[in-house]
Amino acid sequence: MSGAQSQNSEYIIMASPKPRSFKGTRDFTPREMIPREKIIDSMKRVFRLYGFSPLETPALEMLSVLTGKYGEEGEKLLYKLDYKNDDFMNRVALRYDLTVPLARVIASHPEWPMPFKRYQVQPVWRADKPQTRQGRFREFYQCDIDTVGAPEGLADAEILALTVTMLDDLGFKDGDKRAIVQLNHRKVLEGICVYAGHPREDLAGFCRVLDKLDKIGREGVVSDLIDMGINDEGIDRVDSLLKLSGMYGSLSSTPADEKIDHVLAILDNNQAATEGLEGIRSILQSLKELGTDLSRINFNPVLARGLDYYTGAVFESTLPGQPHIGSLTGGGRYDKLIGLYGGGDKPAVGTTIGLDRMFAAMEQLGMVDTEAATVTRVLIAAWSADQMSACLQAVRVFREAGVPAEVFPTTGKLKKPFSHADKLNIPYVAVIGPDEAGNPDGLHVSLKDLSQGTQETLQVANAAEKVSSTNRSAPSS
């Protein structure tokens, strides 16, 4: 209702055309927002435990800051604003991700002590063709955790340890819901690229083919590699490594150390690969010391990640029991990106959590309760207008006990508040009639538990205590 900034703006009331939303955008109703806020709160708690602090940047960035970072394909997806169109240097666009804004912030604050560790939970925009069924939207939330200014090693391990802690906290822990972090290193991929006989200069193209493994399968990848001009011997060589991905067959349960030795034996003369494998080994050692269950980490020598800017470790987390869901998180080390904005060498490592995909996965797997359409736990209703005043006194008692409560605003048939509570899944209705309002022992309510179908007359303070102690549909606070 009317911003502090809106002085003098005229609100001319006119009939509108049928309202519609922009395709690829969504409203989040209370049914979705109540669990979403819980999930975000739980994630933030983990980020903070690991020493990551909150950062927010504006939705609007100078177009000149955004261009040249996302490649030709990405550039097409920038939403430009119809503002000073004629002057490229002053054009503005909506942010495409949270990484380039981070790089800009770091470059703007050369005085900041390093390492700088931040989390950021904000929407990003892509002028893409929306495919809402596949979860592809034009406006969606990202949640990024990055450490800037720390060398490869501990900082990478911390991001992975945090990822496992967070996934466990959210419930991605056991059985079909068990999440696994896939881990690789760009230098291992460089070794494989050379081993396959493909020019090192086209490592990016080579990685993009490998990145499609979970979508097009081993045969698809092989076929694409042939199209790239890799010969039979090269194909056999890559294929021997594809088998080690951990995505097919028994090798998935092979301990990472053994797999590293195996890959090292195959790529033994390649310096890049040797360095990459040492990097992986050191990250795994740190993870062990941090107490992370190593059976949650799968060294996957062909994990590639689509983006070109990675320079070291790359990782993503997946649900092997639910392969159709795709990756819940993904990231890696990118030591060259931030320095480009000036301010000297700034190594960095981080991960993105795809909040929308995560939420969709949790909904599909029955991990979130989207039943409650309100935070309200008790709806207070007056028997007649004469008890309205008692209802207002009662609602205060519930709130002082920490119970989200509201008074049904009109009186008349009691059927109305009961039907309202039923539709919104409010667990309790507290009715106040003449007997409850006039009780010589103080204000009482007749408290009905809608799921149990039970009813009792209680002092209002006792009713508040009772509602407060039952947890059904309780909002996080």
Place this chain on the structure above:
Amino acid sequence: MSGAQSQNSEYIIMASPKPRSFKGTRDFTPREMIPREKIIDSMKRVFRLYGFSPLETPALEMLSVLTGKYGEEGEKLLYKLDYKNDDFMNRVALRYDLTVPLARVIASHPEWPMPFKRYQVQPVWRADKPQTRQGRFREFYQCDIDTVGAPEGLADAEILALTVTMLDDLGFKDGDKRAIVQLNHRKVLEGICVYAGHPREDLAGFCRVLDKLDKIGREGVVSDLIDMGINDEGIDRVDSLLKLSGMYGSLSSTPADEKIDHVLAILDNNQAATEGLEGIRSILQSLKELGTDLSRINFNPVLARGLDYYTGAVFESTLPGQPHIGSLTGGGRYDKLIGLYGGGDKPAVGTTIGLDRMFAAMEQLGMVDTEAATVTRVLIAAWSADQMSACLQAVRVFREAGVPAEVFPTTGKLKKPFSHADKLNIPYVAVIGPDEAGNPDGLHVSLKDLSQGTQETLQVANAAEKVSSTNRSAPSS
């Protein structure tokens, strides 16, 4: 780092021009975000207690939904997207406020039970000339609370009771920081307009002049009213009411009931005014029953609010001890707006909290701690590389005790981690040397309290307990 949606987009690395931000937008660094998140969390807790549930809507709305709502002035401030420019029906713009999106959501869900109570905390955009010193930005947060589908009375009182609870919770309670809610009714203004001899049809114009009272003062308002063509008798009549605003002189402490009687006596033959005053009286009665301290509510018969769409109560909260700060919250009843989108009659009442102004006020008044540049409460440092492994074991113990902790990622001179902790205002540094790591009684740390300058050697679990029990710079969790 790299959204789940970003597959195949090429990240071409190129040097960039000196990065800059779009004027009128801001980065919120951890120093600002840590207290901001605390404030928002505290506000959400109050909203939920009053039964308001979270809602989010997209930043991008169809231009056709936004136009015709904000008047000519407001319309100019819409940020349009450079997307399908040639076709008006498919143009898109950034949201200007959170009220029109609410109206669209309500119209899209005719099946929702009423009343619908939501809170919404999201940025809005206005293509305004930014005046960052006066707190006028192009991108800023709004926080709206609205009840749709409840008649005038209780719902209005609840919004005001919530406002006072929230302001108290944030610390706007006593002395110079005491916030007061100004309350009026559009029908009272209608009565005054007619009483002044001004045509009722230009009530909006009349209100816009009164709305400037806090900016241009009583004499400025009188001069503007003369320019509008109001004659001497009319001016005298308005002036007699301006004196009752409670903004000047002793009448500010007059009980509302007395002031209502006074205004009623002046405007006694005017039906609109009589209805408006009854409305105010009934809201005040509900507030009393809800336990709100009525000395926090000032009935101000000339409070106008700038927007034309209000139809009933209007209100804003101000700090009489800090008049330069302006209003912290503002809102009112708007019974005709939502129905325009279809779906029948939908009365509504709500308030906006200007988060940025609120935060600026709290900063000025020393109510927020912006000292901590990180959530981390203990920085763990290794004496030499040999203790790095012990540091990782220690950080786990701190985190399991709920203490945000991190390990300084490099070893070498201990001066570095201490200087880092000092710059970021991290309260504790825990050093692990050979003696601490090899202590026969288990892992120890040498814990230094940087503000006290004290140091002691403790079992790591005891150190965690100590840090956890001191509250300095503790992040909200």
